[in-house]
Amino acid sequence: MGGIGKYRSMARTSIEIWFTYRTTFVLNMIGSIFYVFAMFYLWQTIFLGSPGALAGFTWPEMKAYLLVSFVLSSLMPWFAEWNMSMDLKEGRIAIDLARPIDFQASRFASAVGPVPFEFGSAVAIGAVVAFVFGGIALPVDGAHAAVFLVSAVLATLIKFGLVYCVSMTAFWTTGTDGITVGRVAVQNLFSGALIPLVFFPDWLRALAAVLPFQGMVSTPALAYLGKMDAPTTALMLGVQAFWAIGLILLGRLAWRGAQRVVTINGG
Amino acid sequence: MPLIEARGLTKKFRQAVKEPGLVGSLRHFFTRKYRDKLAVDHIDFSVEAGESVAYLGPNGAGKSTTIKMLTGILVPTSGSLIVDGLVPHEKRQQNARNIGVVFGQRTQLWWDIPVVESFNLARDMYEIPVKRYRDNLAQFTEILGLAEFMNLPAAKISLGQRMRADLCMALLHDPKILYLDEPTIGLDIAVKDSIRGFVRSRVEERGTTVILTTHDLGDIEDICKRIVIIDNGRIIHDGDLAALKDTYARDRVIHFQLARPPESTALICAGLPTCETTTDGLRLSVRFDRFKFAAGEIAAAVMPHVEVVDFRIDEPEVEDLIRKVYLGQLNLSTPESAGAPETGELAGA
Numbered sequence: 001m002g003g004i005g006k007y008r009s010m011a012r013t014s015i016e017i018w019f020t021y022r023t024t025f026v027l028n029m030i031g032s033i034f035y036v037f038a039m040f041y042l043w044q045t046i047f048l049g050s051p052g053a054l055a056g057f058t059w060p061e062m063k064a065y066l067l068v069s070f071v072l073s074s075l076m077p078w079f080a081e082w083n084m085s086m087d088l089k090e091g092r093i094a095i096d097l098a099r100p101i102d103f104q105a106s107r108f109a110s111a112v113g114p115v116p117f118e119f120g121s122a123v124a125i126g127a128v129v130a131f132v133f134g135g136i137a138l139p140v141d142g143a144h145a146a147v148f149l150v151s152a153v154l155a156t157l158i159k160f161g162l163v164y165c166v167s168m169t170a171f172w173t174t175g176t177d178g179i180t181v182g183r184v185a186v187q188n189l190f191s192g193a194l195i196p197l198v199f200f201p202d203w204l205r206a207l208a209a210v211l212p213f214q215g216m217v218s219t220p221a222l223a224y225l226g227k228m229d230a231p232t233t234a235l236m237l238g239v240q241a242f243w244a245i246g247l248i249l250l251g252r253l254a255w256r257g258a259q260r261v262v263t264i265n266g267g
Numbered sequence: 268m269p270l271i272e273a274r275g276l277t278k279k280f281r282q283a284v285k286e287p288g289l290v291g292s293l294r295h296f297f298t299r300k301y302r303d304k305l306a307v308d309h310i311d312f313s314v315e316a317g318e319s320v321a322y323l324g325p326n327g328a329g330k331s332t333t334i335k336m337l338t339g340i341l342v343p344t345s346g347s348l349i350v351d352g353l354v355p356h357e358k359r360q361q362n363a364r365n366i367g368v369v370f371g372q373r374t375q376l377w378w379d380i381p382v383v384e385s386f387n388l389a390r391d392m393y394e395i396p397v398k399r400y401r402d403n404l405a406q407f408t409e410i411l412g413l414a415e416f417m418n419l420p421a422a423k424i425s426l427g428q429r430m431r432a433d434l435c436m437a438l439l440h441d442p443k444i445l446y447l448d449e450p451t452i453g454l455d456i457a458v459k460d461s462i463r464g465f466v467r468s469r470v471e472e473r474g475t476t477v478i479l480t481t482h483d484l485g486d487i488e489d490i491c492k493r494i495v496i497i498d499n500g501r502i503i504h505d506g507d508l509a510a511l512k513d514t515y516a517r518d519r520v521i522h523f524q525l526a527r528p529p530e531s532t533a534l535i536c537a538g539l540p541t542c543e544t545t546t547d548g549l550r551l552s553v554r555f556d557r558f559k560f561a562a563g564e565i566a567a568a569v570m571p572h573v574e575v576v577d578f579r580i581d582e583p584e585v586e587d588l589i590r591k592v593y594l595g596q597l598n599l600s601t602p603e604s605a606g607a608p609e610t611g612e613l614a615g616a
Contacts, residue, residue, distance in 0.1 A: 009388050
């Protein structure tokens with residue numbers, strides 16, 4: 001695979017491209033702000049109907065949960081939209097394959113480069129929303145904040161692993177649009193991005209627990225709020241790490257298979 | 268040992284067979300039918316280091332498939348392929364360091380960033396030593412005239428500029444082998460010349476091995492000494508360009524512009540056996556085998572009988588040759604049987 005210098009350069013390049021398209025990014029963010037406001041008003045109404053805590057969530061905690069969900073979903077948005085079937089159809093993939101780079105590592109470098117900037121922008125927007133809605137709960141102490149950051153990093157790795165695996169299906173099917181829509185729907189439900197998992201009926205929660213998605217929003221959000229005790233936290237971080245590594249390895253395996261199939265679609 | 272060696276190299280694609288129309292689509296949805304297509308069918312060839320080879324064939328003949336196997340992008344169905352001691356698809360990344368690739372149809376430059384930054388990225392991807400990178404970049408920038416658009420993003424430059432930049436990028440790491448897949452498609456004459464000249468200088472000065480696919484015969488004559496022609500996945504010709512011309516394009520035609528219409532060509536014909544003489548108003552044309560007659564001899568035989576105002580000589584174009592090969596009018600696999608009568612119809616446009 002060689003040194004990692006080349007991947008650092010690719011990450012730097014993708015940051016540069018990110019800045020070229022920052023207007024698009026900001027417009028996308030503005031779109032999602034409307035969504036965040038809608039979620040806030042919805043939950044506000046629910047909490048007004050039942051003062052105090054709902055399934056252990058107070059209103060300030062719920063606000064924090066929604067904003068953590070918003071920030072995490074703002075990371076790697078382009079990578080998530082990245083459509084491998086387009087690359088395949090247009091033959092762009094041939095150019096990547098003619099280079100001395102590892103395919104997955106190069107995709108990771110391009111996806112991860114702009115993440116700090118995406119994170120910064122999303123936090124800034126989140127802070128404004130939080131201000132408008134009278135503040136949110138903050139991590140109780142530095143240790144919880146640190147655990148949250150670790151969990152958020154793992155969440156991003158899971159997202160990368162998952163999207164990469166899904167995009168690999170482009171080698172076997174003619175289009176991945178339908179698969180992408182399906183992934184987003186399942187992911188939004190089972191990650192806890194729409195509704196915290198504690199609100200789920202038992203059987204659905206049991207299902208969510210064995211899927212990789214909860215590590216994408218629920219785990220980091222609960223870590224932020226300090227809703228897990230130390231052993232649970234350790235276990236959940238472990239589960240996140242398991243899925244992150246597992247999905248990335250699965251992606252490598254799929255790629256190996258795909259290289260043989262590319263022979264069928266190529267030409 | 269040859270630099271590139273292919274033995275029985277084969278690539279089979281599975282194609283979905285679909286009947287036309289909605290019913291066909293529906294039927295295909297339930298009962299998928301496939302047909303195997305042999306894109307490359309047991310081909311053998313070898314290329315020595317420093318050779319420049321034109322790899323030709325009609326659209327869909329298997330050229331691109333071969334190039335993609337050579338670059339390690341496609342995995343062969345069967346047969347063996349060794350490029351510089353490596354099996355390309357097994358050691359794809361290692362193979363990639365030894366090769367430069369230019370696809371005329373698509374760019375390897377990053378669309379949104381300045382051209383020079385794409386080059387810098389190539390430096391890091393290929394781990395080119397800084398000094399070598401600087402020297403190469405300075406040299407290529409000058410030869411290819413890249414300076415004026417070096418700081419523009421690829422999206423903002425013209426096709427001709429893009430191709431020059433692509434060629435530069437493909438050669439920054441001094442690859443042993445350069446694959447050019449239709450490198451001059453859609454370019455104007457000046458840019459074509461610049462690109463051909465640059466590639467030729469790499470072959471002559473650096474000993475770079477070049478494999479070129481093209482539909483532009485000018486590319487071949489300027490760059491390549493050898494041509495390999497593939498059709499329906501099989502190699503139908505592999506040999507020296509000059510020898511091909513000598514064998515199949517021996518005829519020349521001299522056209523004389525006359526002051527007055529000739530009274531008779533009988534005398535001229537008598538002086539030029541085996542030549543074919545035709546007249547058309549004020550024009551007199553003589554077709555001759557250049558190994559039997561020199562152009563001067565033809566002129567000397569014609570001049571005493573008519574008053575010549577002007578004349579020119581037509582050389583048969585490689586293009587005509589190749590066209591006949593594609594159309595199956597010329598059987599290159601049995602050169603012994605191809606005699607003068609067949610070559611007779613080749614010359615002249």
